[in-house]
Amino acid sequence: MTGAPQDGSAAALTAALSSLGARLFPDHGSVQDLQRLSGGASQETFAFSYETGSGLRPLILRRKPHERVSALAAGLETEAELLKLAAAAGARVPAVFHVLTAQDGCGVGFIMDRLEGETIPRKILRDARFATARAILARDCGEALALIHSVSADHLPSALRPAPGSVRVAELKAAYDTIGRPNGVYALALRWLADHLPQDPPQLTLVHGDFRHGNLMIDEGGLAGVLDWELAHLGDPMEDLAWLCVPSWRFGEIEKPVGGFGERETLFLAYEAAGGGCVDPARVRFWEVLGTLQWGLMCSGMAEVYRSGADPSVERAMIGRRASEVEIDLLDYLAPLTEET
Amino acid sequence: MKVQDEPTAAEILPAIARFLRETVTTDSSAHTMFQARVAANAVDLAAREATLAPRFDAEETARLTKLLGEEGDLLALNRKLADQITGGTLTLDTPGLKAHLWATSMAKLAVDQPGYASYRRAVKRRGG
Numbered sequence: 023m024t025g026a027p028q029d030g031s032a033a034a035l036t037a038a039l040s041s042l043g044a045r046l047f048p049d050h051g052s053v054q055d056l057q058r059l060s061g062g063a064s065q066e067t068f069a070f071s072y073e074t075g076s077g078l079r080p081l082i083l084r085r086k087p088h089e090r091v092s093a094l095a096a097g098l099e100t101e102a103e104l105l106k107l108a109a110a111a112g113a114r115v116p117a118v119f120h121v122l123t124a125q126d127g128c129g130v131g132f133i134m135d136r137l138e139g140e141t142i143p144r145k146i147l148r149d150a151r152f153a154t155a156r157a158i159l160a161r162d163c164g165e166a167l168a169l170i171h172s173v174s175a176d177h178l179p180s181a182l183r184p185a186p187g188s189v190r191v192a193e194l195k196a197a198y199d200t201i202g203r204p205n206g207v208y209a210l211a212l213r214w215l216a217d218h219l220p221q222d223p224p225q226l227t228l229v230h231g232d233f234r235h236g237n238l239m240i241d242e243g244g245l246a247g248v249l250d251w252e253l254a255h256l257g258d259p260m261e262d263l264a265w266l267c268v269p270s271w272r273f274g275e276i277e278k279p280v281g282g283f284g285e286r287e288t289l290f291l292a293y294e295a296a297g298g299g300c301v302d303p304a305r306v307r308f309w310e311v312l313g314t315l316q317w318g319l320m321c322s323g324m325a326e327v328y329r330s331g332a333d334p335s336v337e338r339a340m341i342g343r344r345a346s347e348v349e350i351d352l353l354d355y356l357a358p359l360t361e362e363t
Numbered sequence: 364m365k366v367q368d369e370p371t372a373a374e375i376l377p378a379i380a381r382f383l384r385e386t387v388t389t390d391s392s393a394h395t396m397f398q399a400r401v402a403a404n405a406v407d408l409a410a411r412e413a414t415l416a417p418r419f420d421a422e423e424t425a426r427l428t429k430l431l432g433e434e435g436d437l438l439a440l441n442r443k444l445a446d447q448i449t450g451g452t453l454t455l456d457t458p459g460l461k462a463h464l465w466a467t468s469m470a471k472l473a474v475d476q477p478g479y480a481s482y483r484r485a486v487k488r489r490g491g
Contacts, residue, residue: 204438204445206464213449269481276480336402343408346471350481353468357461359488 031087032056038127039070039083046120049075065098065252069136081119085131100181101251102132104228107177113169114247139241141249143273146240147282155244160284162245163233163266164292170248171227171259171298178228184256185229186222190312191215197319201326207349211315214356220305222258229257234271235281260302263289264309269351270317270344311355318348376410379403411474419470426463465489 036053043051051072059067059082068083084098099121108115116134120126146152185193195212198205231253239247265271267279267286275282280289290301324342327333353359383403388396420437427440430453435443447453453460469489472482 204442206441206444206448207468209445209448210455210464213451272480274480276484335398336405337398340401340405340408343475346468346475347479347481349464349468350472350479350485353465354481354485357455357464359465359485 035068035128042120042126042128043072047072047074051079054078071136080136081133082116082136083128083131083133085122085129087129097181097252098131100179101254102134103179104251104254105132105134107173107228108170108248108251111169111173113166114245116247116249137239137247137249139239139246141236141239143235143271143282146235147273147275151242152240155240155242156283158244159240160280160288161292163238163280163284164263164289164294164298165296166245166248167230167233167259167262168293168296168298170230170262173228175225175227175256178256182228182254182256184226186226186256186258187219187261187308187312188222190257190261190316191219194312194315194319197323201319201322203322205322205349207352208315208318210356211311211352215308215312215315218308218311220258220302220308226256227259229255229259229261231255231257231262231265233262233266234268235273238281258305258309259299260305261309261313263293263301264306265313267306267310268313268317269354270314270347307355311352314348314351314355318345318352321345321348373410373413376406376413380406380410408475411477415470415474419474423467423470426459426466430457430459430463 036056039053039056043053051074054071054073056068056070059069065084065086068085069080070083071078071080073079084101086098102118102121105115105118109117116137118132118134120133122128122131122133140146140149140152147156191212194215198208198212230248230251232250233248237248237250238245239249266281266289269276269279272278272282278284279286286303286306290303290306293299293301321341321343322345324338328335328338328342380403383399383406387399391399424437424440427437427444428434431440431443431447433440433443444453448460455461465485469482469485472479476482
């Protein structure tokens with residue numbers, strides 16, 4: 023949902039941000055163009071600007087309103103911490119401008135710079151103005167992931183969840199069982215994942231967890247910033263390389279496995295050249311299958327979200343019916359078509 | 364079965380989709396226009412399901428009956444299929460399993476998303 027905030031809390035938020043602006047800017051930053059960008063029940067994202075003596079400062083506020091502080095406080099503070107660590111490691115991310123405190127009266131969360139660019143996949147993959155960017159994006163992504171994975175484990179926030187392959191396979195099996203609808207292709211994929219589970223890596227690294235179109239800010243010069251660190255965890259670094267190659271993120275450009283814009287070899291070479299460690303293609307393949315199934319189960323789960331009334335929109339229902347795209351993609355991985363099929 | 368008068372549901376649905384695409388989207392907010400396009404796609408899906416599902420369901424039931432050697436409704440047969448795949452009784456080496464899974468998923472895509480690129484590629488490869 024995009025648009026101006028609708029309830030009385032908008033005025034309260036503007037007032038709180040105004041007094042924060044007055045404290046942060048010696049020349050009294052006033053709040054401009056406050057817009058709600060997205061958000062579920064617990065987390066909200068706003069775009070706004072501070073007008074300062076030296077011009078407009080475009081910003082993003084990610085917050086949870088006060089009343090939910092106790093249950094969910096760890097997430098956004100961890101996210102802000104990770105953005106700082108990723109920036110220090112040299113990755114392109116929005117700079118954290120301010121971490122909210124109780125004194126600010128805006129809830130729990132943080133304010134970061136608003137990057138210019140595009141996140142809509144079909145524009146990035148088709149518009150002429152991104153032609154140059156498309157040619158270098160696979161390399162940019164490999165470099166960015168190498169830098170993200172290089173963050174020293176000693177510095178990582180303790181709230182990060184360890185989730186190597188063994189944990190993730192068990193979670194997907196549990197999700198499949200919860201949905202409770204028998205599916206031959208999902209059963210086949212779960213069986214394959216259990217049979218091909220690689221040894222967990224000796225050292226788990228920071229994993230972004232949702233490194234794909236929509237969370238990558240792209241401009242004419244390539245990757246401008248990595249957004250949305252909500253799903254970050256400790257894991258197998260190959261997971262991030264693989265998630266970017268999941269067929270559903272190719273948006274029609276299926277012959278270009280990396281996000282619909284590049285080749286795996288380009289991504290892997292750039293990753294290794296930037297110090298990301300040795301890429302094991304078999305391991306990446308395992309994570310691609312896992313990621314594909316994960317997206318399928320997320321789609322399948324939408325049926326219940328729709329049916330329960332939690333989100334009764336047509337849009338939600340239609341995401342549920344995207345589950346079958348994953349079946350074709352899983353079969354392409356596990357049982358590719360031959361003469362006899 | 365009770366025979367309804369005409370036009371049939373399958374004939375009415377495209378008119379709703381056209382209304383959503385051509386009328387609603389001309390003077391609405393960006394968000395409503397987006398939702399209307401999604402709704403038009405949903406109506407098209409429902410129309411494809413109304414037309415195609417009876418035949419697809421019958422074919423799937425026939426394949427499962429042969430593969431599993433027993434009869435039952437589609438949900439029960441699919442539960443049996445999934446259990447046997449999970450347990451390793453049915454594998455990709457089992458004659459007919461791979462062909463069955465492909466045929467079933469392709470039928471779903473024909474209803475859900477006939478424009479999905481991997482589906483279109485598979486249609487070509489299967490010589491369809």
